[in-house]
Amino acid sequence: MSLLVVGSLALDTIETPFGRAEMVAGGSAVYVSVAASYFAAPIRLVGVIGSDFPKQEIEFLESRGVDLTGLQTIQGGKTFHWSGRYHYDLNERDTLSTDLNVFEKFNPEIPQSYRKSRYVILGNIDPILQRRVIESMGQKPELVICDTMNFWIQGKHDELLQTLKLVDIIILNDSEARLLSSEPNLIKAAKIIMKLGPRIVIIKKGEHGALLFTGDTIFSAPAFPLEFIYDPTGAGDSFAGGFVGHLARTEDLSDENFKRAVVYGSVMASFCVTKFGIKGLKDLSDIEIMGRYRDFIELSRVSD
Amino acid sequence: MSLLVVGSLALDTIETPFGRAEMVAGGSAVYVSVAASYFAAPIRLVGVIGSDFPKQEIEFLESRGVDLTGLQTIQGGKTFHWSGRYHYDLNERDTLSTDLNVFEKFNPEIPQSYRKSRYVILGNIDPILQRRVIESMGQKPELVICDTMNFWIQGKHDELLQTLKLVDIIILNDSEARLLSSEPNLIKAAKIIMKLGPRIVIIKKGEHGALLFTGDTIFSAPAFPLEFIYDPTGAGDSFAGGFVGHLARTEDLSDENFKRAVVYGSVMASFCVTKFGIKGLKDLSDIEIMGRYRDFIELSRVSD
Numbered sequence: 001m002s003l004l005v006v007g008s009l010a011l012d013t014i015e016t017p018f019g020r021a022e023m024v025a026g027g028s029a030v031y032v033s034v035a036a037s038y039f040a041a042p043i044r045l046v047g048v049i050g051s052d053f054p055k056q057e058i059e060f061l062e063s064r065g066v067d068l069t070g071l072q073t074i075q076g077g078k079t080f081h082w083s084g085r086y087h088y089d090l091n092e093r094d095t096l097s098t099d100l101n102v103f104e105k106f107n108p109e110i111p112q113s114y115r116k117s118r119y120v121i122l123g124n125i126d127p128i129l130q131r132r133v134i135e136s137m138g139q140k141p142e143l144v145i146c147d148t149m150n151f152w153i154q155g156k157h158d159e160l161l162q163t164l165k166l167v168d169i170i171i172l173n174d175s176e177a178r179l180l181s182s183e184p185n186l187i188k189a190a191k192i193i194m195k196l197g198p199r200i201v202i203i204k205k206g207e208h209g210a211l212l213f214t215g216d217t218i219f220s221a222p223a224f225p226l227e228f229i230y231d232p233t234g235a236g237d238s239f240a241g242g243f244v245g246h247l248a249r250t251e252d253l254s255d256e257n258f259k260r261a262v263v264y265g266s267v268m269a270s271f272c273v274t275k276f277g278i279k280g281l282k283d284l285s286d287i288e289i290m291g292r293y294r295d296f297i298e299l300s301r302v303s304d
Numbered sequence: 305m306s307l308l309v310v311g312s313l314a315l316d317t318i319e320t321p322f323g324r325a326e327m328v329a330g331g332s333a334v335y336v337s338v339a340a341s342y343f344a345a346p347i348r349l350v351g352v353i354g355s356d357f358p359k360q361e362i363e364f365l366e367s368r369g370v371d372l373t374g375l376q377t378i379q380g381g382k383t384f385h386w387s388g389r390y391h392y393d394l395n396e397r398d399t400l401s402t403d404l405n406v407f408e409k410f411n412p413e414i415p416q417s418y419r420k421s422r423y424v425i426l427g428n429i430d431p432i433l434q435r436r437v438i439e440s441m442g443q444k445p446e447l448v449i450c451d452t453m454n455f456w457i458q459g460k461h462d463e464l465l466q467t468l469k470l471v472d473i474i475i476l477n478d479s480e481a482r483l484l485s486s487e488p489n490l491i492k493a494a495k496i497i498m499k500l501g502p503r504i505v506i507i508k509k510g511e512h513g514a515l516l517f518t519g520d521t522i523f524s525a526p527a528f529p530l531e532f533i534y535d536p537t538g539a540g541d542s543f544a545g546g547f548v549g550h551l552a553r554t555e556d557l558s559d560e561n562f563k564r565a566v567v568y569g570s571v572m573a574s575f576c577v578t579k580f581g582i583k584g585l586k587d588l589s590d591i592e593i594m595g596r597y598r599d600f601i602e603l604s605r606v607s608d
Contacts, residue, residue, distance in 0.1 A: 184392060218529050220513075260606055300523070300525065
């Protein structure tokens with residue numbers, strides 16, 4: 001099942017209490033594509049980089065079967081750069097700098113060969129661009145998933161509402177859900193967000209797992225209890241990649257399969273955070289992924 | 305299976321964004337006993353009240369089959385009074401006043417008829433008193449469960465460590481676990497706490513559920529997704545009551561049954577918070593409790 005991924009490609013400088021990584025490949029489109037690549041093909045990426053984006057990371061994406069026809073390279077330009085520092089409590093981080101660089105004028109162009117992609121996942125970018133992507137598809141995708149963030153919820157609220165009308169599934173974290181709905185209770189918040197367009201809402205709660213709302217049903221997935229978390233960067237996008245990857249692989253859009261997809265998303269997030277940047281998503285085997293999936297199921301299983 | 309409950313009886317004045325309750329019956333021994341009373345009998349209570357504790361609440365406890373032989377009433381004395389205000393985000397609260405009153409000189413005396421109780425649950429009281437209770441039992445109980453709080457972890461650290469050596473199961477919340485272990489990661493924290501004595505650690509995470517650590521196994525229980533939470537007071541003690549109540553009812557101390565007990569604890573906490581004070585624990589039917597248990601299991605169940 002063909003999957004279109006639109007989002008940022010970045011060079012990240014990350015500090016955590018356990019180390020530092022400088023100018024390493026990141027960005028939502030990278031994490032989503034790599035995580036999804038363990039499940040489905042082809043993955044079609046749309047994004048923009050400068051000429052400083054490391055060649056070996058391009059080759060890595062290609063080795064994962066990611067189609068880069070839609071990747072724009074601005075010669076002489078610089079790739080989007082984000083720098084952040086995590087606290088000892090890894091749930092807290094300070095953004096030290098954000099240099100949009102070539103990402104500032106990013107205008108996603110969907111190549112002709114991508115336009116019949118049946119699944120579309122829109123990383124956290126300007127909702128106007130998200131809508132433009134949906135509208136430029138050659139045929140209505142079967143599933144449109146989007147992410148967003150406080151910056152757009154507050155700064156481009158009306159544009160975001162327009163975009164949400166075209167979206168099937170929204171993935172956001174708890175504080176974003178509260179902000180978007182103006183409602184502190186997450187169950188009420190999800191119901192309010194469903195009225196804005198998405199028929200499915202997924203609320204990520206970091207180390208506390210994720211909630212899936214489908215119609216009247218709620219599914220609660222734990223986070224994997226890890227003793228060592230080195231770098232939370234990209235965990236949310238890895239979740240989204242595992243989630244959509246499982247759906248694309250199985251081509252099953254039943255409520256029951258959305259639950260499994262949430263667990264696969266959690267699996268990929270749990271691998272992501274064990275190393276810096278995208279390293280935790282490299283060189284995974286199907287056996288490791290299946291094993292972690294089974295451990296997840298076991299984690300909240302109660303026998304009769 | 306006989307169950308001994310030692311803890312506070314209080315009159316609470318509670319403010320939440322949804323209302324206010326003045327001088328209503330509360331305290332750890334009350335919440336634990338009432339929640340456990342839906343599962344097991346006899347429940348033997350040890351605590352102290354003044355002459356202002358409402359007669360109808362005494363009668364309510366008796367109607368629930370709670371044995372009050374060990375309840376001391378100080379004539380002319382005033383019952384422990386706690387007053388607090390919850391924020392709009394119900395996870396935050398301010399304590400407005402704490403008047404220990406007759407609780408200040410509480411010295412738990414275990415009546416002869418209680419001394420062969422096989423299960424003992426020690427609410428959040430001075431660890432010296434907790435130890436005295438354990439040591440005054442006529443025979444070693446099969447299971448000793450204790451709760452504690454930041455106040456004792458910081459103020460009576462050495463005494464608490466002495467008590468923990470005699471304890472099988474400790475139930476505490478995430479911030480208390482971090483404080484007791486000096487470790488922010490909850491998985492590592494639980495392992496450290498296990499080395500202090502308890503072979504089982506339960507970490508409550510409020511609206512994010514609870515983690516059960518038994519040997520090398522971790523079980524993650526979600527919290528019930530409630531749209532309306534009126535008063536979180538007593539949720540933790542209701543959890544403890546449902547937990548120990550299920551164990552006492554089934555007389556099954558297997559790891560698998562501890563998981564079920566955690567779910568029953570979560571069930572009782574979910575009923576508790578829907579009304580002010582102990583009202584949410586009154587008039588529950590077995591059918592309601594079983595139904596909520598099944599809903600809990602369904603909440604995190606994934607089919608193959």
